[in-house]
Amino acid sequence: MKKTMTWAEWKLLLRSRKMLVPMIAILFIPVLYAGMFLWAFWDPYANMNDLPVAIVNLDEGAEMDGKELRLGKELTNTLMEDQTFKFTEVSKEGAEKGLEDQDYYVVIEIPENFSEHATTLLDDTPEKLTIVYKPNEGFNFLSAQIGETAMDRIRAEVNEKVASTYAEKLFDSISELGDGFGEAADGAEELQEGSAKIAKGADELKGYLKTLAGSTVTLADGTDKLARGAGEAASGARELNNGLGALSEGTAELVTGANAGSAGAGDLKKGITDYTAGVGTLAGSYNEIAKKETEFNKAVGTLSERSSELNGATVQLAKGAADLNAGLTELSKQLDSILAGLPAKQKQAVLAVLSAEKQDVFLAALAQLTQGSAELSEGMQGLSGGTAALSKGASELNGAASQLAEAHGQALAGVQKLNESSATLQEGAASLATGNGALASGLTKLSEGVGTAQKGSSDLASGLASLTEGSSTLQTGTSTLASKSKELVDGSSTLVDGAIELDEGVTTLREKLAEANETASEVNATEKTYEMAASPVEVEQDGINHVPNYGTGFAPYFLSLGLFVGALLLSIVFPLVEPSINPTGAFRWFFSKVSVLAIVGLLQALIAVGIVKYALGMETTNTPLFILTAIITSYTFIALVQMLVSILSDAGRFVAILILILQLTTSAGTFPLELIPAPLQIFNTLLPMTYSVNAFKAAISTGSLSSLWTNNGILIGFMLVFLAITFGYFALLYKRKHSMEVAEA
Numbered sequence: 001m002k003k004t005m006t007w008a009e010w011k012l013l014l015r016s017r018k019m020l021v022p023m024i025a026i027l028f029i030p031v032l033y034a035g036m037f038l039w040a041f042w043d044p045y046a047n048m049n050d051l052p053v054a055i056v057n058l059d060e061g062a063e064m065d066g067k068e069l070r071l072g073k074e075l076t077n078t079l080m081e082d083q084t085f086k087f088t089e090v091s092k093e094g095a096e097k098g099l100e101d102q103d104y105y106v107v108i109e110i111p112e113n114f115s116e117h118a119t120t121l122l123d124d125t126p127e128k129l130t131i132v133y134k135p136n137e138g139f140n141f142l143s144a145q146i147g148e149t150a151m152d153r154i155r156a157e158v159n160e161k162v163a164s165t166y167a168e169k170l171f172d173s174i175s176e177l178g179d180g181f182g183e184a185a186d187g188a189e190e191l192q193e194g195s196a197k198i199a200k201g202a203d204e205l206k207g208y209l210k211t212l213a214g215s216t217v218t219l220a221d222g223t224d225k226l227a228r229g230a231g232e233a234a235s236g237a238r239e240l241n242n243g244l245g246a247l248s249e250g251t252a253e254l255v256t257g258a259n260a261g262s263a264g265a266g267d268l269k270k271g272i273t274d275y276t277a278g279v280g281t282l283a284g285s286y287n288e289i290a291k292k293e294t295e296f297n298k299a300v301g302t303l304s305e306r307s308s309e310l311n312g313a314t315v316q317l318a319k320g321a322a323d324l325n326a327g328l329t330e331l332s333k334q335l336d337s338i339l340a341g342l343p344a345k346q347k348q349a350v351l352a353v354l355s356a357e358k359q360d361v362f363l364a365a366l367a368q369l370t371q372g373s374a375e376l377s378e379g380m381q382g383l384s385g386g387t388a389a390l391s392k393g394a395s396e397l398n399g400a401a402s403q404l405a406e407a408h409g410q411a412l413a414g415v416q417k418l419n420e421s422s423a424t425l426q427e428g429a430a431s432l433a434t435g436n437g438a439l440a441s442g443l444t445k446l447s448e449g450v451g452t453a454q455k456g457s458s459d460l461a462s463g464l465a466s467l468t469e470g471s472s473t474l475q476t477g478t479s480t481l482a483s484k485s486k487e488l489v490d491g492s493s494t495l496v497d498g499a500i501e502l503d504e505g506v507t508t509l510r511e512k513l514a515e516a517n518e519t520a521s522e523v524n525a526t527e528k529t530y531e532m533a534a535s536p537v538e539v540e541q542d543g544i545n546h547v548p549n550y551g552t553g554f555a556p557y558f559l560s561l562g563l564f565v566g567a568l569l570l571s572i573v574f575p576l577v578e579p580s581i582n583p584t585g586a587f588r589w590f591f592s593k594v595s596v597l598a599i600v601g602l603l604q605a606l607i608a609v610g611i612v613k614y615a616l617g618m619e620t621t622n623t624p625l626f627i628l629t630a631i632i633t634s635y636t637f638i639a640l641v642q643m644l645v646s647i648l649s650d651a652g653r654f655v656a657i658l659i660l661i662l663q664l665t666t667s668a669g670t671f672p673l674e675l676i677p678a679p680l681q682i683f684n685t686l687l688p689m690t691y692s693v694n695a696f697k698a699a700i701s702t703g704s705l706s707s708l709w710t711n712n713g714i715l716i717g718f719m720l721v722f723l724a725i726t727f728g729y730f731a732l733l734y735k736r737k738h739s740m741e742v743a744e745a
Helices: 002-015 017-026 029-040 044-050 071-082 092-100 114-118 141-341 344-353 356-521 527-534 550-573 586-615 623-648 650-666 678-685 688-702 705-737 739-744
Strands: 052-057 062-064 067-069 086-089 106-110 132-135
Touching (some): 029 550, 052 092, 062 114, 071 114, 141 356, 550 586, 550 623, 550 650, 550 688, 586 623, 586 705, 623 688, 623 705, 650 678
Parallel strands (some): 052 106
C-alpha cells in the first residue's frame, strides 16, 4: 500500500502539466535568489574605477625656501593616474551641479590655501592641510562610505608627501647646523683668547679702584659742610619772598577794590540823577491817574445800574417764553385729543377741508413752532442767568474802583515826598565819587613798589634754592661715589674670578662645538631617509580564513535565504496535505508527501550549489561538506514550511514569512550579531537560519569541522522535530477523517 500512495502522488505530479512546470521552476528559485545576488555583489570593489568622482583643484600654490610648491596639482595628477575611481577634474561650479544632477557620487575639493598651509610648520600657529569631501549620500549611501575609505588612503598619501618634504627640509637644516657648529667652534677659540685678556685687565682695574675709593672719602666730607650752609641761606630767602608775596597780593586787592569803588561811585551818582528824574515823572503820572479814576468810577456806577435793569427785563422775557412754550404744547395736545374724540365721519369732514399736502404742512409747522418755543424758553433762561451774573460783577467792580482810587492817593503822597529828598541824595553821591578816585590813584603807586621788591626777593630765593639743590646733589653724589668705589673694589675681585671661569667655560664650549660639528657631519640623508621619516610605520595584514570577495562572504546568507524562499514557494505549488487518492494509513499518507518534498529539496540544493560553486567560481575549503550542508539546510526549511502550512494552511505561510524576516535580521549573516539591537539578538539562537549560516561559513571559509557538525546537528534536530510534529498532525487528521473509510472497506 505504501508504494501505491507514493506512486499515485508521483504519477499525479508527473502527469499534471499545471503542477509539473511550476515544480520545475521552483527548483531554480534558490538560484535566482542566491545566484543573482551573489553574482551582482560578487566583487564590487573590482569595478570602482567606473565610479564617477569629480576633483576640484583650487590650490593657488605657495613658495617654500625659494622653491615653488603645488601640492594640489601633484595630488590631482596622482589621483588621475591612479584611477582608483573614475576621476574627472572639473570646476567648482561644474562639480556642484554634477553632484546635484547625480553625475558624480563624490566631489573632492582641494582649497586655495592647500599648499600655503604646508609652509606653516614652523609658524607660531601652523595650519593643517584640508581636503573637502562632498558625497551625495542620498544618491547612494554605500558609495559615500566607499569614498570615505578612499579619502583615508588619499589623506595618508598627502601626509606622507608633506612629511617627506618636511623631513628633507629638516635634514638640510641639520647639515647647515653642523656647518654652523664648526664655525662656532672657531669663534669659541677666538673667544678664549679674548677671555684671557679680560682676566689680565680685570686684575689691573682692581688696583686703580682701590686708589679711587680713598680719594672719594675726603671729597664727601667737604660737600657735606657746603650743603648745610646753602640750606640755611635758602630757608631765609624763602621766608622773605613769602612775606613780600603776601604784601603784593594785599596791595593788588586794595587797588582793585579802590578802582571798583570809584567806578561804583560814578555809577551811583548817575543812577541817583536818573532816579530823581524818574520820581518826578512818576508824580505827574499819578496826578493824571487820579483824574481818570474819577471818570472811571462814574462809568462803573452807571454800568451797575443798567445791569440791574437789564437783568429784570431778561427775567420777565424768560417767563414769557416759558409760558409761550407751555401754551403751544397744551394746544398740540388738545388738538390731538379733539381729533381723536370726533366721530369718524366728522373727523373725515374736518380733514377733508385741508388737502393731504396742507395737512402735512400744518402738522409740521405746529411741531416746529412747539420745538422753537421750547428752545426760546431755554435760551431766555440762559440769558437771564448771564444778566444776573453781569449785574453782580458790575456791583463788585464799582466797589473795587473805589478801593483803587484810595490806594492811588496814598501812593501819590509817597512819591511826592520821595521827590523832595532826591536832591540831597544826589549831592552826597558826587562827593563819594571824588574821594574814591583819589584813593585808587595812591594804592596803584603802592602796588607797583611792592611788586618790584617781591621780584628781587624771588630772584634771591631762586638762586639760593639752586645752590642748595646743587650742593645736596653734590653731597649725594660724593657719598654715593665713596660707597660705590668700595663696591667697585669688591666687584673687581669678583670680576677677576669670573674672568678666570669665563676662560675655562669658553674652552669647554669650543670642545663641545667641535664634537657637535663632527656628529652633525655624520648625517647623510637620502630619499629613503625622507620616506622613512615621513612614513615610519607600515601595516602588514596577516589574518586567518581569508575571504577573497564580497560574494564569498555573503554566500552563507544568500544561500540560506534562497533555500528558505524555495521551500516557501514549494508550499504554494504542491499540495502539502491533500492526498492524490484516499489515504490508507497515516504514515503512508505522510511519506507520500515527504518523498516528493525530499526529491525537490535535494534538486534545489544541488542546483544552487552547482551554480554558486562552478558557475560563479566560489572557492570552498570542503566541497563535499558544503554540498551536504546545502541539502540539510534545504530539508530543514522545507520541513519547517511543511509543518506550518499543513497545520495552519494560508496562515502558516504568513507565519513562515514572519520567521523569514526575523531570520534575515538576526542570523548575523551580514553585520555581526553585537551590532544589531539587543531585543532582536534573543531570536538568534531560536531560529534555524542562524545555524545554516554558521554551517555554510565553516564549509566555505573557516574549515572548522567542529563548528560545521555542531550547526548541522542542530539543523537536523530542527528538521526531525518539524517532521515529527507534521506526522502527528497527519495521524490526527487521518484518525478523524479517513480511518472509518478504511474500516468499512
